[in-house]
Amino acid sequence: MNKKIIFQIFSFCIIGISCTQQPKLGKDSVEDVVKAMTLEEKARLVVGTSKMYPMPPPAAPNAYQLPPKPNGYDDVQLTFKSQVKVYGAAGDSYPVSALGVPSIVYADGPAGVRIDPKRENDAQTYYATAFPISTLLASSWDTDLMNEVGKAMGNEVLEYGIDILLAPGMNIHRNPLTGRNFEYYSEDPLLSGKMAAAMVNGVQSNGVGTSVKHFAANNQETYRNGINTKVDERTLREIYFKGFEIAIKESNPWTVMSSYNKLNGEYASESHTLLTKLLRGEWGYDGFVMTDWWAEHDPIAQMQAGNDLIMPGTEELIQKIIKAVQEGSLDESVLDRNVARILNVVQKTPVYNGYVYSNQPNLEEHAQVVRKAGSEGMVLLENKNQTLPIATENKSIALLGVHSYSLIVGGYGSGYVFCPHKIALDQGLEEAGFTLDKSMAVSYTAHLARHKEAHPEEHFWYIPTIAEMSIDKKEIDRLANTCDMAVLTIGRNSGEGGDRRTDKGDYYLNDLELELIKSVTAAFKSKGKKTVIVLNIGGVMEMTNWKDYPDAILLAWQAGQESGYSVADVLTGTVNPSGKLPMTFPKRYKDIPSADNFPMSNGNPSMVSYEEGIFIGYRYYNTFNIAPLYEFGYGLSYTQFEYSNLIFNNTELNNEISVSVTVKNIGKVAGKEAVQLYVSAPGKDIRKPAEELKAFGKTKLLQPGGSETLTFTVKASDLASFNPQQSAWVADAGIYTFKVGTSSRNIRLTGKIEKKEALINEVSKLYE
Numbered sequence: 001m002n003k004k005i006i007f008q009i010f011s012f013c014i015i016g017i018s019c020t021q022q023p024k025l026g027k028d029s030v031e032d033v034v035k036a037m038t039l040e041e042k043a044r045l046v047v048g049t050s051k052m053y054p055m056p057p058p059a060a061p062n063a064y065q066l067p068p069k070p071n072g073y074d075d076v077q078l079t080f081k082s083q084v085k086v087y088g089a090a091g092d093s094y095p096v097s098a099l100g101v102p103s104i105v106y107a108d109g110p111a112g113v114r115i116d117p118k119r120e121n122d123a124q125t126y127y128a129t130a131f132p133i134s135t136l137l138a139s140s141w142d143t144d145l146m147n148e149v150g151k152a153m154g155n156e157v158l159e160y161g162i163d164i165l166l167a168p169g170m171n172i173h174r175n176p177l178t179g180r181n182f183e184y185y186s187e188d189p190l191l192s193g194k195m196a197a198a199m200v201n202g203v204q205s206n207g208v209g210t211s212v213k214h215f216a217a218n219n220q221e222t223y224r225n226g227i228n229t230k231v232d233e234r235t236l237r238e239i240y241f242k243g244f245e246i247a248i249k250e251s252n253p254w255t256v257m258s259s260y261n262k263l264n265g266e267y268a269s270e271s272h273t274l275l276t277k278l279l280r281g282e283w284g285y286d287g288f289v290m291t292d293w294w295a296e297h298d299p300i301a302q303m304q305a306g307n308d309l310i311m312p313g314t315e316e317l318i319q320k321i322i323k324a325v326q327e328g329s330l331d332e333s334v335l336d337r338n339v340a341r342i343l344n345v346v347q348k349t350p351v352y353n354g355y356v357y358s359n360q361p362n363l364e365e366h367a368q369v370v371r372k373a374g375s376e377g378m379v380l381l382e383n384k385n386q387t388l389p390i391a392t393e394n395k396s397i398a399l400l401g402v403h404s405y406s407l408i409v410g411g412y413g414s415g416y417v418f419c420p421h422k423i424a425l426d427q428g429l430e431e432a433g434f435t436l437d438k439s440m441a442v443s444y445t446a447h448l449a450r451h452k453e454a455h456p457e458e459h460f461w462y463i464p465t466i467a468e469m470s471i472d473k474k475e476i477d478r479l480a481n482t483c484d485m486a487v488l489t490i491g492r493n494s495g496e497g498g499d500r501r502t503d504k505g506d507y508y509l510n511d512l513e514l515e516l517i518k519s520v521t522a523a524f525k526s527k528g529k530k531t532v533i534v535l536n537i538g539g540v541m542e543m544t545n546w547k548d549y550p551d552a553i554l555l556a557w558q559a560g561q562e563s564g565y566s567v568a569d570v571l572t573g574t575v576n577p578s579g580k581l582p583m584t585f586p587k588r589y590k591d592i593p594s595a596d597n598f599p600m601s602n603g604n605p606s607m608v609s610y611e612e613g614i615f616i617g618y619r620y621y622n623t624f625n626i627a628p629l630y631e632f633g634y635g636l637s638y639t640q641f642e643y644s645n646l647i648f649n650n651t652e653l654n655n656e657i658s659v660s661v662t663v664k665n666i667g668k669v670a671g672k673e674a675v676q677l678y679v680s681a682p683g684k685d686i687r688k689p690a691e692e693l694k695a696f697g698k699t700k701l702l703q704p705g706g707s708e709t710l711t712f713t714v715k716a717s718d719l720a721s722f723n724p725q726q727s728a729w730v731a732d733a734g735i736y737t738f739k740v741g742t743s744s745r746n747i748r749l750t751g752k753i754e755k756k757e758a759l760i761n762e763v764s765k766l767y768e
């Protein structure tokens with residue numbers, strides 16, 4: 001054997017030995033894998049690859065602009081373009097193949113998977129199901145339904161080769177103008193938290209992850225990347241953190257997304273208080289935290305705070321982290337800790353577990369889930385003289401309003417979904433057997449075609465408003481003569497990056513819409529015929545000025561791709577509406593407790609102070625006796641329910657109490673009822689709201705005469721408020737009044753129970 005061959009055998013051996021000695025994720029401990037990683041590999045793993053930077057949005061009114069492309073972005077994109085696994089996904093992570101660490105993929109969002117529906121040189125399409133907006137889902141007050149939606153959504157995540165869905169969004173509806181409220185659930189933290197937990201459990205049952213977002217106090221879009229939200233600790237703990245706490249404890253989301261804003265002077269993503277002391281220390285969270293996209297401030301502070309992953313990432317950030325470790329300003333053990341947290345989650349992902357995805361989720365089956373969920377979350381606001389369900393003799397309908405022919409299925413921004421189709425209301429009603437006025441259909445189709453011509457490309461970052469079409473008086477009279485009734489849809493859309501405005505055409509009706517409502521309702525009324533308004537909106541709008549004109553108002557929200565079918569199902573009575581408002585509709589904008597210090601109006605967008613404290617939504621209206629237009633929890637049904645037998649399982653309130661109540665359908669049609677339990681609690685040292693939602697449940701479909709007994713279990717700790725002086729959750733001794741009702745202001749049964757000893761749970765102080 002010559003020397004050269006001996007040397008080659010020797011070097012193969014060395015390489016072979018070192019290869020077999022490389023630890024592998026899953027086979028070896030995460031600790032060993034981290035140890036085997038180079039500093040550069042670790043720095044790359046805690047920073048996304050930025051492959052999937054979205055195209056910059058077209059200019060949108062009210063909208064912020066995406067930050068300029070970071071240095072090196074172009075190069076990064078060119079390098080990686082051919083390696084993109086799921087086109088249109090929001091981001092992915094760096095693979096360390098030698099150690100068995102695959103790249104994982106993240107995609108939005110709360111109403112379904114947002115990915116590009118088409119790919120270059122590929123005949124297949126990749127449409128995903130557009131589910132109803134989160135606000136509609138919360139209006140169902142049905143955690144089982146939420147779970148079912150989550151299961152279907154998670155299946156699309158799995159089958160499209162994605163590992164983590166960037167949802168649910170669960171910020172509190174502090175003010176109706178927040179542009180992204182449609183992506184969120186409610187003004188109430190219990191409803192938000194329970195809904196989010198049900199969604200997370202549903203999605204994650206597929207073996208994929210979620211990211212509850214945006215943690216925390218991201219309740220406005222105005223200057224969201226820099227705004228400082230000033231909120232006292234009690235308010236944070238009881239309102240803005242509470243929903244997250246519930247979701248973390250009841251569903252263990254794989255990841256949490258920190259928010260863009262500053263909270264009490266510190267960027268959320270750099271806040272050790274928020275991400276380590278509270279989230280992990282107090283709540284015991286063991287997943288990982290990622291930034292929101294381009295929330296890049298100080299990567300070292302983010303790493304130290306416990307923001308484990310920076311998304312979507314740049315080369316510059318990676319180099320900064322490497323340098324910081326080399327220079328000693330970032331302890332390598334901090335980096336190791338963050339890497340380990342990411343690896344723990346990577347081990348659960350489909351890609352790590354070798355799942356062979358089909359790229360063919362069952363879209364037909366999911367469309368049925370959308371149709372059902374859509375109708376379950378619609379809220380019947382008005383129904384004079386049983387206008388709805390539409391009587392069988394009313395066969396011909398004057399279908400009016402541009403959005404009847406082009407329903408808004410969801411909001412825009414990252415929460416947009418490229419769905420296979422959008423069912424409008426004309427299709428829904430025609431398939432339900434109605435005849436629609438033909439000439440109106442022709443005019444609206446032409447109007448929509450003109451709009452399309454002016455805006456040929458629909459971009460998910462901004463969807464331009466479709467102007468309403470005016471109809472002259474003679475035409476309206478003709479319709480009132482020839483049609484049996486009128487259905488008029490009013491639409492509103494909003495999205496990420498901008499807040500809404502208290503303008504006509506946004507929070508208020510514009511002149512044309514108001515005129516249309518007045519003239520149509522008058523013309524039909526003069527013939528003894530009825531008008532129904534369908535509200536196809538994503539958030540609260542002004543209604544006091546016009547709600548008395550029509551005979552019925554259905555708040556249809558934005559119900560996803562099957563919207564037209566879901567609305568028709570409710571209008572015809574195929575589905576009896578059972579949705580209830582997850583927020584208050586105030587009489588006047590100025591009644592809203594944050595009206596004067598919402599960033600659009602305070603003239604100082606660099607800061608917003610939540611001066612109303614815990615008194616937001618019904619907590620405010622009920623405590624300070626301000627009558628709302630439609631209260632939290634309100635919604636009508638085609639039947640009536642009787643409540644009876646409020647029974648406690650104990651004579652006093654110790655650690656926990658159960659209360660049961662029987663709900664009976666005493667009307668003529670089958671229906672479901674969302675039952676709400678509010679509690680008025682004594683407050684020795686701090687002011688308590690008049691009442692707070694402490695539990696809720698939904699009956700099954702009750703046939704006429706049918707009844708169901710619901711049992712709610714409430715822990716004493718659920719009744720506590722946070723006393724900042726004591727830095728403790730306190731449930732005072734005294735009398736607690738349990739109120740079971742159909743809404744926050746329609747209480748049917750009341751029971752009192754005494755708590756003999758106060759409960760005091762001390763926690764460490766977060767903010768001075």
Ligand code: BGC
Nearest residue numbers: 090108109166213292293414
């Ligand atoms: C949004 C997030 C979203 C992310 C990725 C950001 O602009 O605020 O909610 O998940 O983009 O698309």
